[in-house]
Amino acid sequence: MTKRARKTENRWTVLVAALLVLAPDPARPLMVARDTLDIYFIDVEGGQSTLLVTPAGDSLLVDTGYPGFDGRDPTRILAAARDAGVTRIDYLLITHFHTDHDGGVVDLARQIPIRTFIDHGGLLPTGDAEKDSTWPGYVALLNAYIPVRAKGKHLEPKPGDRLPLKGVDVVFVSSAAATIAKPVQGAGQPNPACEASAPPAQDPYENPRSTGFQLRFGTFRFIDLGDLSGPPLFALLCPSSLLGPADLYLVPHHGGPDVSYPATFAAVHPLVAIVNNGATKGGSPEVFAGLRRARGLHDVWQLHRSENQGAENFADDRIANLDEATGHWIKASANRDGSFTVTNGRTGVTKSYTARARP
Numbered sequence: 001m002t003k004r005a006r007k008t009e010n011r012w013t014v015l016v017a018a019l020l021v022l023a024p025d026p027a028r029p030l031m032v033a034r035d036t037l038d039i040y041f042i043d044v045e046g047g048q049s050t051l052l053v054t055p056a057g058d059s060l061l062v063d064t065g066y067p068g069f070d071g072r073d074p075t076r077i078l079a080a081a082r083d084a085g086v087t088r089i090d091y092l093l094i095t096h097f098h099t100d101h102d103g104g105v106v107d108l109a110r111q112i113p114i115r116t117f118i119d120h121g122g123l124l125p126t127g128d129a130e131k132d133s134t135w136p137g138y139v140a141l142l143n144a145y146i147p148v149r150a151k152g153k154h155l156e157p158k159p160g161d162r163l164p165l166k167g168v169d170v171v172f173v174s175s176a177a178a179t180i181a182k183p184v185q186g187a188g189q190p191n192p193a194c195e196a197s198a199p200p201a202q203d204p205y206e207n208p209r210s211t212g213f214q215l216r217f218g219t220f221r222f223i224d225l226g227d228l229s230g231p232p233l234f235a236l237l238c239p240s241s242l243l244g245p246a247d248l249y250l251v252p253h254h255g256g257p258d259v260s261y262p263a264t265f266a267a268v269h270p271l272v273a274i275v276n277n278g279a280t281k282g283g284s285p286e287v288f289a290g291l292r293r294a295r296g297l298h299d300v301w302q303l304h305r306s307e308n309q310g311a312e313n314f315a316d317d318r319i320a321n322l323d324e325a326t327g328h329w330i331k332a333s334a335n336r337d338g339s340f341t342v343t344n345g346r347t348g349v350t351k352s353y354t355a356r357a358r359p
C-alpha cells in the first residue's frame with residue numbers, strides 16, 4: 001500500500017468510527033427532541049383515541065377506538081405514534097369499557113409495547129340487559145383485554161391521584177362514578193350557569209364511570225373526560241367548577257346531546273374545543289349550538305363533518321374529515337407559556353392561539 005493510499009484508508013477508518021459513535025443504539029428507542037406537548041386527536045370514526053407525547057418523549061394514549069374493520073383504528077394509532085417518534089406507549093388509559101374506547105386494545109398491544117394500563121377495573125353488572133342491548137359485547141371485549149393488561153403494570157387511580165409523567169401534571173378528576181371533592185389548582189369558581197340537577201346521561205351505566213383527567217404543562221391546560229356524563233359530570237361543574245378553565249377541551253361523549261347544557265362550557269370556559277365525532281356518532285345539533293353560544297371560545301375543531309340532521313357544522317377548514325373515506329387527525333402542540341397550535345391533518349394548515357390571561 002502506498003503512503004497516500006494508507007493515508008486515505010486512515011481517513012476512512014476515522015470517518016467510519018465517528019459514524020458508529022453517532023449511530024443510534026438499536027436497543028434504545030430513538031428519542032425525538034421537542035419543546036412542545038403534542039396531542040394527536042386520532043380519527044376513529046366517532047370513538048376516542050388521543051395520543052399525548054410530552055417534551056421528554058413519554059407517551060400517554062387515551063383509548064384505542066373500535067375493534068374490527070381490518071385493524072383500522074390500531075393502524076391509525078400506530079401512524080400517529082410514528083409521526084410523533086414514539087416506539088412504545090408508556091401509559092394507556094382506557095377511560096371506560098365501551099366498544100369505541102377499548103375495542104382496539106388487543107390488536108394494538110400486539111403491534112407496540114404498552115407498559116402501564118390505567119382503567120377503573122371492570123364493568124358493573126347492571127341487571128338491565130334490555131336497556132343495554134350490547135352488554136354481552138362489552139363483557140367479551142373486557143375479557144379479551146384483561147390478559148393483555150396483565151402483561152404490563154396496572155393502575156386504578158382514584159379521583160385526585162396523579163400520573164408520574166415528567167414535565168407535565170396529570171390529575172385524575174373522575175373514575176368509577178366518583179369525582180374529586182376539591183377543585184384542581186386555580187379552580188373552584190361558582191358557576192352561574194348551573195341548573196338544579198344534571199340532565200340524564202344517554203347511557204346511565206358505563207359512561208358516567210369514565211376516568212377523566214386534567215393535564216397542565218406550564219400554564220397550558222387540557223381536559224379529557226372520556227364519555228363522562230350524568231351526575232359525575234355535573235358534580236365537576238356545579239355549583240362550582242372543580243375543573244377551572246381549559247385552553248383546550250375535548251368535549252366529552254363525542255359531543256353527544258347529554259354534555260351540551262350551558263353549565264358545561266361555562267365551567268370549563270375553553271379557548272378551543274375539539275369534538276371527536278363521527279359522521280353520525282356524537283356531534284349533536286345541541287352541542288354545536290352550545291359551542292356557538294359559549295363565551296370566550298375562539299374555535300371549534302371537529303374530527304368529522306357531522307351529517308346529523310340540524311347539526312350546524314363549523315367551517316370546513318376546522319374539520320379533519322369531510323366523509324368516512326379518510327382518517328386524518330387533528331394535532332395540537334402546546335408550549336409552556338400556554339400558547340399552542342392546532343393543525344388539520346387533512347389540509348396541513350396550522351392555526352396559532354396565544355395564551356389567555358389568567359386571573
Ligand SMILES: [Zn+2]
Pocket residue numbers: 046047048098100101227253254
Ligand atoms: Zn364513546
